[in-house]
Amino acid sequence: MAKIILTGDRPTGRLHIGHYVGSLRRRVELQDSGEFDRIFVMIADAQALTDNADNPEKVRANITEVALDYLAAGLDPEKTTIFVQSHVSELTELSFYYMNLVTVQRLQRNPTVKSEIKMRGFSDSEDGSDNKAGIPVGFFCYPISQAADITAFKATTVPVGEDQEPMIEQTREIVRKFNSTYAPVLVEPEILLPDNAACLRLPGTDGKAKMSKSLGNCIYLADDAQTVRAKVKGMFTDPEHLQVSDPGHVEGNTVFTYLDAFCRDEHFRKFGNCFQGRKESFLFHNLDEVKARYRAGGLGDAMLKNFLAEVLEDTLGPIRERRAKFAADIPAVMEMLRKGSAEAKAVAGQTLEEVKRAMKINYFE
Ligand code: TRP
Numbered sequence: 001m002a003k004i005i006l007t008g009d010r011p012t013g014r015l016h017i018g019h020y021v022g023s024l025r026r027r028v029e030l031q032d033s034g035e036f037d038r039i040f041v042m043i044a045d046a047q048a049l050t051d052n053a054d055n056p057e058k059v060r061a062n063i064t065e066v067a068l069d070y071l072a073a074g075l076d077p078e079k080t081t082i083f084v085q086s087h088v089s090e091l092t093e094l095s096f097y098y099m100n101l102v103t104v105q106r107l108q109r110n111p112t113v114k115s116e117i118k119m120r121g122f123s124d125s126e127d128g129s130d131n132k133a134g135i136p137v138g139f140f141c142y143p144i145s146q147a148a149d150i151t152a153f154k155a156t157t158v159p160v161g162e163d164q165e166p167m168i169e170q171t172r173e174i175v176r177k178f179n180s181t182y183a184p185v186l187v188e189p190e191i192l193l194p195d196n197a198a199c200l201r202l203p204g205t206d207g208k209a210k211m212s213k214s215l216g217n218c219i220y221l222a223d224d225a226q227t228v229r230a231k232v233k234g235m236f237t238d239p240e241h242l243q244v245s246d247p248g249h250v251e252g253n254t255v256f257t258y259l260d261a262f263c264r265d266e267h268f269r270k271f272g273n274c275f276q277g278r279k280e281s282f283l284f285h286n287l288d289e290v291k292a293r294y295r296a297g298g299l300g301d302a303m304l305k306n307f308l309a310e311v312l313e314d315t316l317g318p319i320r321e322r323r324a325k326f327a328a329d330i331p332a333v334m335e336m337l338r339k340g341s342a343e344a345k346a347v348a349g350q351t352l353e354e355v356k357r358a359m360k361i362n363y364f365e
Contacts, residue, residue, distance in 0.1 A: 002038065002154070002156070003035060003157065004036065004037060004038045004153055004155045004187075005027075005039040005040065005155060005157045005158070005159065006039075006042065006149060006155035006158060006189075007027065007041055007158055007159050007160055008041060008042030008043060008149065009023075009066055010044045010045075010047055010048040011043050011045050011048050011059055011062035012048050012052065012058065012059065012062060012213075014062070014065045014066070014220045014222050015065075015066060015069035015073075015221050016211050016213075016218040017211070017218075017220075017312070017316070018210070018218070019221075020221060020315075020319075021194070021196075021198070021199040021202055021261040021262070022161045022194055022199055022201070022202060023159060023161060024070070024073040024074075024075075025199075026159050026194060027039075027041065027073075027080075027159060028074035031074075031075060031079050032074075032079075038153070038347075039079065039081065040080070040081045040083065040153050040155070040347075041070060041081070041083075042082075042083055042084070042149060042344070043063055043066050043067065043083070043085060043337070044149070045063060045084055045086045046085045046086045046091070046092070046145065047142050047145060048062075049086075049138075050136060050138040050139040050141075050142045050145075051120055053136065064330060064333060064334070065222070067333050067337055068222075068326050068327055068333065069323070070082055071322065072221060072319045072320070072322045072326065073319055074322075077340060081340045081343050081344055082337060083337065083340040083341040083343070084341050087341040087344075088341060088348050089345075090348035090351070091145065091149055091152055092145075092148075093352060094148035094348075094351075094355060095141070095147075095148040097355065098147055098178070099141065099144055101178060102143075102144055102170070102173075102174060106170070106173075107140060107141065107143060107144075110167075110170060111166050112143075112163050113140065113142075113166075116139075122135045122136075123135065143167050144170075146167045146170075146171065147167075147174045147175075150168075150171050150189050151171065151175060151187065151189075151351065152347070152348035152351050153347055153348065153351070154187040154351060155189050156190060157189065158171075158189045158190070158191055159191075159192040160193075161193070162193055162201065164191070165193075168189060171188075171189055172189065174186075175187065175188045175189075176188065178358075182359050183357075183358035185355055185358045186355075196260065196261065197260070198257045198260035198261040202258070202261055203217075203254050203257055204218065205217045205218070205231050205232075205235045205236065206236050206254075207236030207252070207254045219231050219312070221319055221323065222323060223316075223320075224320070225313055225316075225317065225320075228309065228316060229313075232255075232308050232309045232312065233305055233309075235255055235258075235305065235308075237254065237255050237304075238253045238301075244280070244298060244299070244300040246297050247295055247296060248295060248297065248299070249295075250291045250295060255301070255304050255308055256291065258308055259287055259290075259307075259308055259311065260287070262308075262312060263287050263308075263311050265285065265286050268284050268285055270310070271307055272284065274306045274307040275303055277300075280298065280299070282299065290304070290307075
């Protein structure tokens with residue numbers, strides 16, 4: 001069976017380094033591994049509109065931002081089909097048929113949808129007695145549309161963050177239900193989670209659980225070097241590490257979580273001078289040695305943050321340069337998306353035909 005990847009992002013903001021370590025970096029590795037027959041990466045604008053219906057300008061503006069972030073991170077349109085969800089109308093059509101295979105009760109149990117309803121302040125009372133805005137039906141159904149996204153391309157592998165696990169589980173249920181009710185047309189996908197705990201859910205610079213635009217705790221791929229440095233300087237560390245000589249905590253210390261996600265041994269050869277101060281000087285070869293020293297006491301946060309800033313710049317510098325290069329020719333980016341969307345449409349169209357045949361609604365064939 002062909003090995004096919006499908007994944008995507010909602011275009012509701014520029015992508016940040018949480019997206020990078022949580023998914024973008026992995027996608028580029030998968031793309032370059034040569035192990036997959038086809039790779040599709042989708043800008044999920046239709047899904048973004050399910051809770052941004054009154055803000056189409058925001059979604060529109062972020063189509064190019066996200067496309068630039070993809071190209072900057074190293075996705076290559078020669079190897080990966082990058083496309084826009086709303087321009088593959090087959091996905092909407094599939095969603096409508098899948099809706100018959102899912103109950104309202106099952107959707108209500110989806111933990112990610114549940115927590116998003118809370119986060120967005122939608123009402124969860126049946127009679128509207130809590131005076132909050134109700135849940136848009138489109139939003140409520142987006143896990144079904146996500147199943148359409150995945151199955152339209154017969155994806156076998158879906159690299160996503162752990163918050164997407166319930167979506168993949170629902171997709172698998174829909175596939176089983178469809179295949180047993182009609183005919184074995186659809187493919188059950190596997191989730192591919194980040195392999196490093198720090199990458200699974202990179203905290204915000206304030207140490208809060210997740211990087212999120214609304215919390216203002218993000219480092220964006222488009223941030224310039226100075227901005228990144230300033231954000232690192234202001235980062236949350238260990239509130240009990242008051243004196244340099246105090247023993248410090250590594251767990252729950254955001255600077256260390258970021259180092260876990262970004263730092264490689266070669267960075268100690270490149271940026272070892274960050275640990276050479278006037279008062280204290282250290283020679284480290286790897287992150288474990290730094291952690292041991294921090295726990296024992298004597299290693300200051302300023303040195304550590306200087307090092308982290310260098311490590312981040314080592315990864316983000318080249319991304320920023322590529323982004324600027326692509327941003328200089330937006331019409332070429334749009335043309336890439338247009339071509340990708342046409343390719344995706346052709347593939348999804350084939351699946352839709354098989355689906356209709358299986359459902360016996362191919363009356364005019
Ligand atoms: N829900 C995903 C997110 O919020 C975006 C998405 C839409 C997606 N359709 C998908 C991801 C299909 C993987 C597969 O990031």
